[in-house]
Amino acid sequence: MPDAYSHRLLAWFDRHGRHDLPWQHPRTPYRVWLSEIMLQQTQVATVIPYFARFLQHFPTLPELATASNDAVMAQWAGLGYYARARNLHAAAQRCVELHGGELPRDFDALHALPGIGRSTAGAILSQAWNDRFPILDGNVKRVLARFHGVEGFPGLPAVERQLWALAQAHVDSVPPGRLADYTQAQMDFGATLCTRAKPACALCPLQEDCVARREGRTDALPTPKPGKAVPERSAVFLLLRNARGELLMHKRPPTGIWSSLWSLPQADDLAGARDWFERHVHGDFDAAESLPDLIHVFTHFRLHMQPLAIAPVAPGDAVGDNGDLRWVAPGELAALGLPAPIRKLLGP
Numbered sequence: 001m002p003d004a005y006s007h008r009l010l011a012w013f014d015r016h017g018r019h020d021l022p023w024q025h026p027r028t029p030y031r032v033w034l035s036e037i038m039l040q041q042t043q044v045a046t047v048i049p050y051f052a053r054f055l056q057h058f059p060t061l062p063e064l065a066t067a068s069n070d071a072v073m074a075q076w077a078g079l080g081y082y083a084r085a086r087n088l089h090a091a092a093q094r095c096v097e098l099h100g101g102e103l104p105r106d107f108d109a110l111h112a113l114p115g116i117g118r119s120t121a122g123a124i125l126s127q128a129w130n131d132r133f134p135i136l137d138g139n140v141k142r143v144l145a146r147f148h149g150v151e152g153f154p155g156l157p158a159v160e161r162q163l164w165a166l167a168q169a170h171v172d173s174v175p176p177g178r179l180a181d182y183t184q185a186q187m188d189f190g191a192t193l194c195t196r197a198k199p200a201c202a203l204c205p206l207q208e209d210c211v212a213r214r215e216g217r218t219d220a221l222p223t224p225k226p227g228k229a230v231p232e233r234s235a236v237f238l239l240l241r242n243a244r245g246e247l248l249m250h251k252r253p254p255t256g257i258w259s260s261l262w263s264l265p266q267a268d269d270l271a272g273a274r275d276w277f278e279r280h281v282h283g284d285f286d287a288a289e290s291l292p293d294l295i296h297v298f299t300h301f302r303l304h305m306q307p308l309a310i311a312p313v314a315p316g317d318a319v320g321d322n323g324d325l326r327w328v329a330p331g332e333l334a335a336l337g338l339p340a341p342i343r344k345l346l347g348p
Contacts, residue, residue: 001029001048003173004209005147005170005173005174005206005209006170006171006173006174007180008205008206009182009185009186009189009205009206010175010178010181010182011044011205012185012189012205013181013182013184013185013188013189014181015185016187016188016192017189017199018045018184018188021035021048022035022048022051022052022252023035023051024184027091027127027128028128029102029103029105029124029128029178030060030061030140031105032115032123032124032127032128033103033116033124033128034054034055034088035047035051036050036123036124036127037087037115037120038054038079038084038118039080039235040049040081040084040137041080042079042080042081042119043191043312044191046079047079048080050075050078053075054075054076057075057288058072058075060101061092061095061096061101061102062092062096064088064089064092064094065089065092065093065095065101066094066096067089068128068279069086069089069260070262070337072085072089072337073085073261073262073337074336074337075262075337076337077261077336077337077339077343078340078343080258080340082258082259082261082268082339083115083259084115086114086115086254086259086260087114087115087116088113088114088115089113090114091114091116092247093112094113095113095277103124103128104169105125105131107121107122107125107133110124110125118136119135119136119137121133122134122135122136122183123137123183126171126179126180126182126183127183127184128180130176130177130178131179132171132172132174132179133171133179134159134164134167134168134170134171135165135167135183135186135187136164136167137187137190137195138189138190139161139186139189139190139191140163140167140190141154141160141192141222142154142185142190142194142196142221142222143186143189143190143206144163144166144167145163145209145212145221145222145223146194146199146210146212146213146217146218146222147206147209147210147211147212147213148166148211149211149215149221150162150166150221150222151219151221151223152223153222153224153225153226153323154222154223155225159223161238161297169346171319177201185210192200198299199214199218201218210229211301213299223307229319230297230300230301230302231300231301231302232301232302232304233301233302233303233304234268234269234303234304234305234306235267235268235274235303235304235305235306236266236267236268236269236270236272236275236306236307236308237263237264237265237266237267237305237306237307237308237342237345238260238264238265238266238267238276238277238307238308238310239264239307239308239309239310239311239345240265240277240281240283240310240311240313241293241309241310241311241312241313242311242312242313242314242315242327243312243314244327244329245329245330246327246328246329246330247264247327247328247329247330247333247346248264248265248281248313248315248325248326248327248328249262249263249264249325249326249327249336250262250263250264250265250266250324250325251263251303251324251325251326251327257298258339258342260337261337261338261342262305262326262328262336262338262342263338263339263342264342264345265277265280273285273308277310277313279316280315280325281313281314281315281316282313282314282315282316283310283311283312283313283314284310285310285312288308288309288310289308289309289310290306290307290308291304291307291308291309291345292307293306293307294307294317294341294344294345296341305341305345307345315327333346
């Protein structure tokens with residue numbers, strides 16, 4: 001029953017929910033939006049320090065819009081899924097251009113901004129303005145699938161349509177003025193009680209009417225995505241230092257992994273690394289020191305990182321004042337947007 005579902009969830013939230021998250025005090029559209037983007041595929045504990053630092057550098061939407069790409073990426077570096085940061089920056093610029101420097105309260109206008117899907121738009125509208133919109137993130141999909149006994153992988157369009165209809169039915173019964181609390185309640189409930197593994201069913205306020213609990217199917221619902229082997233890839237990364245100890249950094253292209261971040265020169269194999277080295281710098285490639293490999297797991301593949309350190313090297317004709325290659329002193333690395341595995345590779 002939708003009334004029982006939403007009302008029990010709100011009662012649970014009032015006693016056990018998270019009421020002291022930094023984006024709740026104050027709860028402004030800009031802060032809510034930033035938190036929602038950061039929380040996509042990232043846990044609350046990880047997001048909190050990034051959220052605070054990001055706001056120190058870009059306290060308002062217009063200030064984010066006028067910032068450089070490098071400045072934005074430097075504050076996002078380490079959170080991963082960097083398309084989120086690019087979309088956030090582009091959406092801020094669109095808001096300045098089209099909406100007077102504010103997030104639009106209209107659903108269609110909000111949904112049209114880069115990086116804001118249907119669920120994120122609903123989360124922003126409900127939390128920032130207490131407007132009546134459902135959400136359907138991973139936590140909510142899991143809870144609804146278990147509570148209603150919905151079969152099928154939630155990523156399939158037909159299953160997702162069914163879950164959206166259920167989410168809308170429940171949100172329609174929420175008392176006025178409590179939409180922000182209800183949205184947060186759903187996320188808290190999925191993150192702390194109705195978890196993916198070992199859900200705390202004995203503490204669940206919905207257990208009396210939960211199909212998965214009644215039928216002993218909490219481990220089977222939601223239906224998992226059909227598995228497949230994770231592809232393996234490898235790449236050679238060059239740590240090239242000049243006589244002054246500066247490191248040669250390469251800016252990634254605007255698309256693909258680590259897009260628009262600063263990284264190390266990279267090649268698919270040793271022959272490719274030698275070719276890049278000989279075209280860009282002067283030095284003894286055969287004197288390279290092989291450092292311990294690192295493995296970094298992306299969403300769709302596992303990358304074996306093979307670092308080679310060569311020093312000293314001198315800049316070739318292709319290395320100068322340009323947008324893609326830069327000599328960087330060790331103390332300046334913190335100001336660059338670096339992928340987390342590259343920062344780990346370079347050390348403190």
